[in-house]
Amino acid sequence: MSLPGVGVFGTGSTARVLVPLLKAEGFEVHALWGRSEEEACCLAKELSIPFHTSRSDDVLLHQDVDLVCIYIPPSMTRQIAVKALGIGKNVVCEKAATAVDSFKMVTAARYYPQLLSIMGNTLRFLPAFVAMRQLLVEGYVGDIQVCDVRVYGPSLLDQSYGWTCEELMGGGGLHTVGSAIIDLLSYLTGARAHRVHGLLRTFVQQNGLIRGIRRVTSDDFCFFQMLMGGTRSSSGGVCCTVTLNFNMPGSFVHEVMVVGSTGRLVARGTELYGQRNGSKGEELLLSDSGWVGPEVKEMPLPHLRGLSSMVKALRQSFQAHEERRSWARGPVAMAPTFEDGLYVQTVVEAVKRSSCSGEWECVEIMSQEPDPNHNLCEALQRNKN
Numbered sequence: 001m002s003l004p005g006v007g008v009f010g011t012g013s014t015a016r017v018l019v020p021l022l023k024a025e026g027f028e029v030h031a032l033w034g035r036s037e038e039e040a041c042c043l044a045k046e047l048s049i050p051f052h053t054s055r056s057d058d059v060l061l062h063q064d065v066d067l068v069c070i071y072i073p074p075s076m077t078r079q080i081a082v083k084a085l086g087i088g089k090n091v092v093c094e095k096a097a098t099a100v101d102s103f104k105m106v107t108a109a110r111y112y113p114q115l116l117s118i119m120g121n122t123l124r125f126l127p128a129f130v131a132m133r134q135l136l137v138e139g140y141v142g143d144i145q146v147c148d149v150r151v152y153g154p155s156l157l158d159q160s161y162g163w164t165c166e167e168l169m170g171g172g173g174l175h176t177v178g179s180a181i182i183d184l185l186s187y188l189t190g191a192r193a194h195r196v197h198g199l200l201r202t203f204v205q206q207n208g209l210i211r212g213i214r215r216v217t218s219d220d221f222c223f224f225q226m227l228m229g230g231t232r233s234s235s236g237g238v239c240c241t242v243t244l245n246f247n248m249p250g251s252f253v254h255e256v257m258v259v260g261s262t263g264r265l266v267a268r269g270t271e272l273y274g275q276r277n278g279s280k281g282e283e284l285l286l287s288d289s290g291w292v293g294p295e296v297k298e299m300p301l302p303h304l305r306g307l308s309s310m311v312k313a314l315r316q317s318f319q320a321h322e323e324r325r326s327w328a329r330g331p332v333a334m335a336p337t338f339e340d341g342l343y344v345q346t347v348v349e350a351v352k353r354s355s356c357s358g359e360w361e362c363v364e365i366m367s368q369e370p371d372p373n374h375n376l377c378e379a380l381q382r383n384k385n
Contacts, residue, residue: 003318004066004090007031007059008049009080011039013298014071014094014120014307019047021308022069025315030064035072056080060087067318070094071120074175077101081117082108090116090327092314095179095341099349102342103366109338116317116327118335119344122306123184125313125334128272129306131286132258132265133188140274141260144189147228147240149181152253153300155204155220156246172218173244174200174351179344180303181242181256182226183336188258189238191228192343197360198224198351203247220246224351254302270305310335342366 006027008015011034019029031051034040044052051062059065060083068084070077070093078101081093085108096102109117123129136144156176186192200219226240257266263276265285272286299307313331320328336344343365350361 003027003315005030005062005064006067006069007033007062007065007089008069008071009033009056009059010069010071011035011043012071015069016043016047017299017304017307018069018071018311019049021311025311027067027311027315028064031059031062033059033072056083060084060089066090067092067116067314069120073097074101078104081105085109085112085115085117088112088115092116092118092120092310094120095175096345099342099345099366100370102338102345103369106338106342107369116332117338118332119183119338119341120307120310121180121183121336121340122303122310123180124187124306124336125309126267126270126302126306127309128267128270128286128302129184129188129256130309130334131272132256132267135265135274135285136188136258136260137190139262140276141258141264142262144191144238144258144260146257146259147185147189147238148255148257148259149185149240149242150253150255151177151181151243152245152248152251154246154249154252156218172200172202172220172222173246174198174219174222174224174348177246178222178224178242178244178351179348181244182347183340183344184256185226185228185240185242186340186343187334187336188256189228191238193226193228193240193347193350193363194237195227195360195362196224196347196350196354198222198354200352200355222351224354226347252300254300270302 003026006022006029008019008029022029029049032040032044032049033056034043034052034054037054040052040054053059060068067090070080070091074095074097077093077096081091082104084091096105156173199222201221202217203220205215222244224242228238228240255266255268257264263274265272265274270288271284273282274285275282316331317327346365347363350363354361
């Protein structure tokens, strides 16, 4: 039994936590990619990774790398994910920057179905949400009616001006945190959003480090509603409200509540509580057994514990096979697929449209890639007339 060798793209907080977790589960991390030689070199030294580079092909073509983990700015994700699948590597990656990018990733994943291709939304692996989904399937709350999510925390901006400040590059609360919540809600309810309404704000446009002509365009506050239809919901569908606020220094709140016809479930941080209609009080259904891994101030506990559970699931998936690149679907069946990634990105873009229009917007998932020359043709037509 041999686990696949791993290549990691990224030098941010997730990569920093991911590498020790992978090693703890018996994976060997052979290569690290950073945007600059310097970044890659520093982190490779710190985490004792034998090979580092700022050229993506050097990791993708590395003979010992069979699993590629991509945690880089969203605008670069598609290119590396698609290329990795094309040369026969298994892929775990973060979200892309646009629905068009996500669609290209879906096409590649469909083309190579024998390769592992999953999105790294680790909340699905968090024991509290695994238990919550099981209880929802078993009918703990009856027909699901309402989901209410609140995530409050400190600023998501990097120390210096970069992609996290730019809405177009996939920065902002909606894109970074909201996308994980949108995905989680469809995992929990078995439903997908068909209409959304939202509002995005950037309250902090400049700070001590980002000033002069530069302005932050990514949102630090976002509120949106989703109407979801699906299998475990009442006839009118599920109503969801999500509030994300990253102007709260010092505290972190992560609360997901699902209310149904016979009760409710609520995950606070990493613990799960429930209350059935008519009962006197809430019961603790799953307590946090205490985190024994590394403490990371940049990464909230639900994501950190979810990441740890995801790495364990990856080990089980690959362990089930003799062949180094083969994997079993069972242990990672709960992971979001690239198709889920496209759905999430489509919802994010609909929420952004709604924030501009002030109207409810429909969620329509792309079924074919838009013609890149489409806008150009329209412009030419207009000029002719």
